[in-house]
Amino acid sequence: MNPVVPVLLAGGSGTRLWPLSREAYPKQFLKIGGEYTLLQQTALRARQIDGATAPVVICGDAHRFIVAEQLREIGIEGATIILEPEGRNTAPAAAVAALHVKERYGADALVFLMSADHVVTDVSAFCAAANCAAQGAAQGWLMVFGIKPTRPETGYGYLKRGKPIYINTSVIPAKARIQERDEPLAFELESFVEKPDAHRAQEFLDQGGYDWNGGLFLFPAGLFLSELQRFESSAAGDMVAACSQALASARRDLDFIRLDAAAFKQARSDSIDYAVMEKTDKAALVPLDAGWDDVGSWAYLDQLPKDSRGNYGHGDVVIEDSDNVLAHSESRLVAALGLKDQVIVETKDAVLVTTRQHAQNVKALVARLKAQKRGEVQQHPVVHRPWGSYExxxxxxxxxxxxxxxKPGHRLSLQMHHHRAEHWIVVSGTAKVTCDDKEFLVGENQSTYIPLGGKHRLENPGKVPLELIEVQSGSYLGEDDIVRFDDVYGRCKI
Structure with missing residues (x-):
């Protein structure tokens, strides 16, 4: 069987889940209703697919260390992390992935393109559908997964099933197959349907033969590239050529592959649906009934366990005499009394209060906050760095x-500041400090002073996390007042 290469799309800002999701730490890196983050859940279930290789992750520069660390935490080794200079929608990302997979594994290798911020509750059903789709792809189809609709949803596009097609499942191990069922295993894809209104969505549900488009695709690398090339027009530019050049001119940066910015920018921004799947005659659909959800808004919490009056609470939450209230607390007590159909989300620096009806419109609120240059849009109070975090x-x-x-064994860059001095007080662990020409250890309940302009570095030589309090004083305290001289993470070279 041809190798299946999971390609995890980990871009996006997840603005509809603000304030929990921020630009610098969006929803794919959050633990929402589970032990693992959405990215980790995606990587772990992809690993269970028959013939799966180490994953390829496509993300932006700002999130590269978060991706690497979260994969390390769950023991995913050998992943390829490709950095997009800017988001160009799913078609260029798919093209880069297919080019990379074709070069590494061959034209017949299979690309399984999936978002890294979705939830699947039935992993065995997901893997069985993926194994079926992989066999369909090996037979020359560009496979899309049709999510079984559970409600008349207006927030998704739909896929209309066509004629049944034969999928040879005899080559799939018995334990990895879809269970025997009356309906065919796959169908020709008749058409994509745009997001409907409520009336039409109910008609789709009643009529049957329509599935949600969840943005899951599985295809041979070479076939996808040839189809993409076939549908390119000279007026629109050659996406395959642009992406090929971006990958050929990419440079290695530690464990990351940085696409060439100038070449990648020549690839037009387009979705894989519009660029290929709506035009090709090689598209087929595999039904997927695995508890899928794109966690697109706070309404997702409806799927988690609730009390007898439809209330859901996470964290330090007390709900009294209320109905259909969703309350999520991160850092303090949230008490709700006499409410109905409300959504309350609390973090250390922001509180969102809205109605279920307006939960889908949080993106518009975030756009307004961003226009006001509010820092709460960009960062959490806890800011993650490759060496640890600060708050x-x-x-x-x-x-x-x-x-x-x-973190143990990590160190910050050798740096200096033009406008501030710093005092460091160690709370736990041991700090190894470099300050100009001196190098020394600072233990618990000890402190040291870094003068303005002093060349310094902080390091944790121990086996436990180093925690300290930093007091900055000076005329300017912005994060951009850093001059790096040496950095193990390559940040002074970018």
Missing amino acids: GVAAGPRFQVKKIVV
Whole structure:
């Protein structure tokens, strides 16, 4: 059987799940209703598909270390992380993935393209459908997964099934097959249907033969590229050529592949649906009934266990005399009384209160906050870095206080600041400090001073996390007042 290469699309900002999801730490990196983050869940279930290789992850530069760390945490080794200079929709990402897979595994290798921010509750059913789709792809089809609709949803596009097609499942191990059922295993894809209104969505549900388009695709690398090339027009530019050049001129940066920015920008922004799947005569559909959801808004919490009055609470939440209330707390008590159909989401620096009816429109609210240049759109109070994290504790004129956590064996860059001095107080662990020409250890309940302009580095030589309080003082305290001289993460070279 041809290798199946899971390609995880980990871009996007997940604005409809604000304030839990932020631009610098969007929903794919969050634990929502489970032990693992959405990215980790995606990687773990992809690993269970018959013939699956190590994954390819496509993401933006700002999230590269988060992706690498989250894969490391769950023992995913050998992943290829490709960095897009900018988002260009799914078709260029699919083209880059297919080019990479074709070069590494051959034209017949199979690309399984999936978003890294979706939920699947029945992993065995997901893998069985994937194994069936892989065999269909090996027979020369570009496979799309049709999600079984469970409600008259207006937020998704739909897929209309065509004639049944034969899928040879005899080559799939018995334990990896879809269970015997009356309906065919796959269908020709008759058409894509745009997001319907409520009346038409109900008609689709009543009539049958329509599935949700979940953005899951499985296809031979070479076949997809030839179809994409076939449908390119000279006026629109050659997406395959642009992506091929972006990959050929890419450079290695630690464990990452940086696509060439100038070449990649020449690839027009387009979806895989419009670029290929709506035009090809080689599209086929495999039904998927596996508890899929795109976690597209706070309404997703409806699928989690609720009390007898339809209320859901996460964290330190008390709900009294209320109906259909969704309350999510991250850092403090949230108490709801006498409410109906409300959504309440609390984080350390922001609280969202809306109705279920308006939960899909959080994106518009975030756009307004972004126009006001509100920092709550970009960052969480806890900011993740490849070496650990920092969190703002207090701030005022000419000073700010941060809590810094450095992971065992990690160190910050050798750096200096033009406008601020720093005091470091170690709370737990041991710090190895470089300050100009001195190098020394600072233990628990000890402190040190970094003068303005001093060349310094912080390192954790121990086996437990290093926690310290940093007090900054000076005329300017922005994160951009950093001059890096040496950095194990390559940030001073970018």
